[in-house]
Amino acid sequence: MPDFPEWLEVILRSLILMVVLFTITKILGSKQLSQMNVFEYVTGVVLGGIVAIHTFDPNSHIIYAIIAMLIWFFVPFAAQKIALKSKSFRNFVEGKSTVFIQDGKIMEDNLKKQGYSTDDLLEKLRQRDVFLADDVEFAVLEPDGTLNVLPKRENRPLTAKDLGIKLAPQKEPQTVIMDGKVLYESLANLNLNLAWLETELEKLNVSIENVFLGQADTDGQLYVDLFDDTIAVPSPNEKPLLLATMKKCQADLELFALATENSQSKTLYQTNSKKLQAAIDKIEKYLN
Template identity: 35%
Template sequence: MNPYLEIVIRSIGAFALMMMITRTLGKATIAQMTYHDFVAAITLGGITANFAFNLKVNVWHLLVALVTFSGVAFILLVFVLKSRTFRRWISGQPAVLVQDGKILEHNMKKLRMTLDSLNQELREKNIFNIEEVEYAVLELNGKVSALLKKEYLPVTRKDLGLKGHKQEFPTELIMDGNVVEDNLKYGDVSLAWLMSQLEKRRLSIEEVSYAVKGTNGQFYCDLYQDGVSDPIDEV
């Protein structure tokens, strides 16, 4: 077989295998990426890369290695879900960085985390003054969670004694100029209601790039022709 054609076939096969493995391990694994997830991802990535273009290695040997590591990662995931002790050992546990408004330098030193990194994580949460923080915790996925001191917490409707209306999950009705039929079925929205909203705005489905029924029940749509005279096209 032509080596270039073989590389193409093996690359497509490697991509398909990784898609199946990823779906088997689940979305939570991808989002959280704990210690064993990180190790599994690197190892599986290396094996898959060799499967795609390393023509000197036997395909079946690579498949066995790929299936073995995938099985190990899946078994670890099962144990992690069933045992809290095992979960703490294999995935680690959250670490407190700020307690009662005081930075725990000892914990940060053990984690090899600098004050610059802590401040960056806080700024990403729109916290620019560390004195506003009551508690800060380094989570298993490497992100920092922060609890503000009482005087810096935002005021809620409950604090003001106001009752809020029940909110709904947003329902996407049109995407890329096409009606999302499944959302009409499961989102308790009729096609007649959608068409009535478009008629009020003198629009057709083909003119709409995106339309959604928001959490407050209001209809929002974005057109292909935005009417912006000087759009910013830098990416």
């Protein structure tokens, strides 16, 4: 590099190497930032070391730092591509899962291979909210050190499927307002539009620019948090109101049937009352 004061050279080196390191990390993917295997961990340490050494050593050539970083980029990048196509290479680079408990039986030999003691296993189980090893049907240690646990059937929480209840499909909630600005793509994901959003906000007597965060679910209910924390916003009540309205209509039909002396009208009211009650029975679990 040209002759600069050392403090300025450190700043320039830091900025250049920071950009290179950031670019390499982005290309290698977010996996580098979370569940790293041994190979990825070593790569991260070495890249950080290269940046540190060449940042504070004015006598080193920055081009050497970039060359070294590119080597440590291309090798992991190539390893990732090969691992996607080769199971054996993937097992060598990323490691394999190890079964610790199978069919309710602790696999002592596998514990020893991984250097785990009984106390280590129990600690891992407690981290998964399991305090009795006998409650576990299957447990596997993942290459990143995470222990995944399958409790025995009698120890698992009941689900709608266990109870024979069919639930309507549900998409993830979408953030439709952030920092007072509408996110139109999120609205479209729920098949909603700006007119619907403005109508819902009008019900709450709130304007868009006063909303810090607004989220909508698949049922079309809007949840908002305002910039002004002293203002309380009521929770969505469309579903309870719909159920209450349907029950009131059904009760009114029963009353009309009792009040009228016309047999044809009485039959009509009773028939529609039964139909409405059948509809209420089918959807009540979704509206409660």
